[in-house]
Amino acid sequence: MSRVYLYIILMAVVTYLIRALPLTLIRKEIKSRFIKSFLYYVPYATLAAMTFPAILSATDYVLSSVIGFAVALVLAFNKKSLLTVAAFSCAAAFIVELFLH
């Protein structure tokens, strides 16, 4: 069995336990304000750390990545949908790369 399948199954087990343990065992609400706050901030910190600076090398050219990043920031700040932000970000990078070739 290839190592890839072990990775897939391991992450599936960890992720499932996170979802299943509270639903099956803990039947009360979390009281600790600190833990609730911590869990509230986790996605923002994780996604921000995953996005930058990795996004700068997402395409073949730093310039097209930077333009795509800028477009995404402006659209997201104006509360456009997930799809709109992602699509226009890719399109902007594609147009920039047309000129770079």
Add this chain to the structure above:
Amino acid sequence: MKVGTFKDFKEGCRDALPICLGYIAVSFAFGIEASKIGMSVFQAAMTSLLNVTSAGQFSALEIIARNGSFIELAILQFIINLRYMLMSCALSQKLDPGLGTGHRMGISYGVTDEIFGVSVLRKGRLYPAYSYGLIVTSVFGWVLGTSLGAFSGQIMPERLISCLGLAIYGMFIAIIIPDTRTSKAVMAVVLSAMALSTVFTYAPVLGTAISSGFRIIIITVVVAAAAAFLAPVSDENGGDKE
């Protein structure tokens, strides 16, 4: 009956249609990334079917690509998907207290940001039949998009794939940036996480000593803990409107 009827199931399917369409697009981007590191269409689809988590799956690719350690992968998934624990706690409040463990385990499989969002908005008790409708429809889109993406990644021209690499980051940005308008704390969290991430990536020793998986783990724990300490959220949804 606490389980719900076929009508509840159909309502779940209907309510999940927007999620399904969104998931096809998002997982398409994941499929392309998975094919870039050499995963087959089957492996990518299996990952999506068993995990159903965009940030978790995406972050795992980097570790899989370089044959990273299993411990690192487990901790990374735990931290990134920790938010599901909060959602599961909240969902448990909406279930019939007498609902059996089997159905609870079934609903657990489909706790994602989007399915959770629709589930908590459902009026009254949450019936498993309704949840299963949501889950079946959403996961169908998630796995379909992944397969199409992984397949396209193998046949599409390189320049197109290069630009589509931005899609997943575009979605992350679309999730985190809107809330920075209403919450200074969220703005501070986003900016410090990005700043720290930059330091960890380019600093002479740190950049090479710490893998990207542990980088994300450390930054998430430090920044979220600091924010929770300095700006604890007030209402139960966690929105602090400053």
